Amino acid sequence: MMTREEIKKQWDVEFITFENFVEHVNDTLNNMYRKQTIRDLKQFNKSIIDPTKMIFDSFTNGFTKDELIDAEIYRQVDKSINNDIGYFHQNLFNYIDNWIVPKAGFDIENHEQSLFAEMKNKHNTMNSASSQKTYMKLQQKLLEDFNATCYLVEIIAKQSQDVNWKCKVDGKNYDHNKIRRISIDKFYELATGDEFAFKKICEWLPIVIHVLNKEKVTEDATENILKELEKIDNSFIDALFKISYPTYNGFNNLNIRYKEELPDNI
Structure with missing residues (x-):
């Protein structure tokens, strides 16, 4: 070992x-x-x-x-x-330059670049009500900060992606290029500049856990x-x-x- x-x-x-x-x-x-x-x-x-x-x-x-x-x-x-x-x-993300995990607000924030993210474990864990609630939270941030870009970060997404989040709210379809749906690998690339950052974390995690256990x-x-x-x-x-x-x-x-x-x- x-x-x-x-x-x-x-x-x-x-x-x-x-x-x-x-x-x-x-x-x-x-x-x-x-x-x-x-x-x-x-x-x-x-x-x-x-x-x-x-x-x-x-x-x-x-x-x-x-x-x-x-x-x-x-x-x-x-x-x-x-x-x-x-x-x-x-x-x-607390360890990545300019990124913070605040006690209140969004799950992850970068104030220098006006980037704000909510993180979900799986693409299918949100029902319609929770999706609408999250989307409206991101919409509200855009109203408060014209420079903001907001993300729904999915740890286990259907595929590697960084796309507009198309969401239906109160029966109306929304599609905004500053409200994004992004897989965790693409979000790590955005945050670190290393397209393989998430891959490296996954490669090292098992042996580190093994040593600690x-x-x-x-x-x-x-x-x-x-x-x-x-x-x-x-x-x-x-x-x-x-x-x-x-x-x-x-x-x-x-x-x-x-x-x-x-x-x-x-």
Whole structure:
């Protein structure tokens, strides 16, 4: 595995230093780990797990007990970490000259060039109402600042592009050359002057995360949860139903049919 020093020697991203990138990635990871509060069965079942879904998963996906627990933890945590991914992309622009990420206003701003941007993760995450609201916000900025150019930045766009954003607002079609729809690679090129800036970030990200994760000590939540489930019932399936339906009729005397014919992995 590459060391920090080896990565630093090969670092080829001009708009951010290796040290700042490592710090930014580490901040993002720490935010995500802080939200992974699931360490035991009580936390695991806080929002009440769905044992029926887990059993379907075990057969359709061939999951083992460990993999079922891991998948459920991931599902619960994933709901709260999407904002952290947005934080990662958005706040990288703090390291680019003349660009800022303000506490209020637009997601990203460049006052010297009068550039203002709202950032979205995927091209299909905005419904009609949110699209109209965002478009009107960009329109309003043009009314306030004649020199402004406004962008909807899509991290995962349909294609690499920098085009007029054609949007329907209150039934009327709008198309303005200073209200743009731009993919993240083109926006990095605009901000840094390097057409491959986003590509370089993507190339370095996995190894930097790998190095940082090797330095972190994390508790094995899955093992803890499985041990607690075994205390409830030796049968993994029985235990799942019992913790989800503790007061339902008859579940204190559960009798899963023909358990001996079920796969050993569950």
